[in-house]
Amino acid sequence: MLSNSEIEKIPVSNFVRESGLVGVWCTNAPSHVEAVTEQFFQSWGLKYVATWYWVKVTQGGEAIRPYGSQTEKRPYERIIFGCSENRRFKNPPPDMCVVSVPSAIHSQKPPLVEVLQEYLPEQPACLELFARYLLPGWTSLGNQVIDLQHLSLYESSACAPPPLSSATTSTAR
Template sequence: MEPGLKDKLCNNSDISNMKAVRDFSRELLERTAFTHVGTNGGNNSERSVRCNVENEEFLIPYNSRFYCSCVIKQCHELAGYKYDIVIADPPWWNKYIRRLKETNNKLSYSMMYNEDIASIPVKTLLADNSIVAVWCTNSPSNITAVKNLIFPSWGVEYVATWYWMKVDIQLKPLCPFSTGSKKQPYERLIIGKVGEVNHVPDDYLFMSVPSALHSHKPPLIDLLKEYVKKENPDILELFARYLLPNTTSVGYEPLKLQHISLYEVVS
């Protein structure tokens, strides 16, 4: 651990009003519930740019591309492209999300059954030597589905499970470890491969203070790129909620967390 990391987190974090943080998160989700289906774009330059989409301003990272579209449909249309790293954060069927949808449609997204996720034509988009990383809930049925249904359908061999530990600014787990179906302080990242890649360790643990925004996962590129042999890998993210440099992002919400209101100018 970096020396002084805990002190840096404490000094740069204001936890005096968690209600304000939760209220801001809900307000932001409502405010960024844009409908951009059919909007495609990108930034081929070496610096981030601001762009206007339907009278809203967004920040587009350098060397990035996005498709606001159904993931299954867009993957068919991307046929011919090959990617060295594919990251997916599927909208697993979830009772909490279903209740949330009934309360406020703006705060939800369409859930998918395991068979629907398996039907995504990822296999046609994978380079000969590539890595696939899938965010998965702690549901035993979903874990089994990734290993025994989804990966085989995609032509992917399972190699490892990683764990994202969610911690507070004291670097302690956000909630107690539990048994059964109770909430856990971690999420799983299930990793598979095609062809030859560098050795991927199993039971790898990485941690961060999570975002206040629902389902906002940490970026993974810096963690994954060392395991592919290509120096500058081509990267595809499915069900994306934000954009990353050198990445093609696909889903209904790739611009969601790119809205200019979320950023501040630094000198």
């Protein structure tokens, strides 16, 4: 966990190309939303473009919890987008929703690669800070990047090679 002042000091502008797009996953706390749109983007040399919402639903399509009051946890999170002033590509439109069943793994966000494709160049150079898993073609930085690559999170399939211990045992016969 980093404070807003620590996040603001991250030199994001060093990683953003002239036509770059930055997406920030944000809690629903008004102080965090304001920090991203008013402080972070200004410090990073970006302008606010849009806010999208990740709506978390059950497998039956219902919100995972009631929308409730301002003080209760909500069934959605925000993705706030900023871009460099000289951006040559179409910007994400405001108020879009990404709807998905959340992972059982705490704080795992859905990959946005496909839904952002029309707002990125053909061969984008993408970077995820505070990453929790690897994405093909992306640079992922964080202290938990490979946590979700652990074998215990995957199921064996008929096409998969046998585990090394089985292969070693069968070849020793």
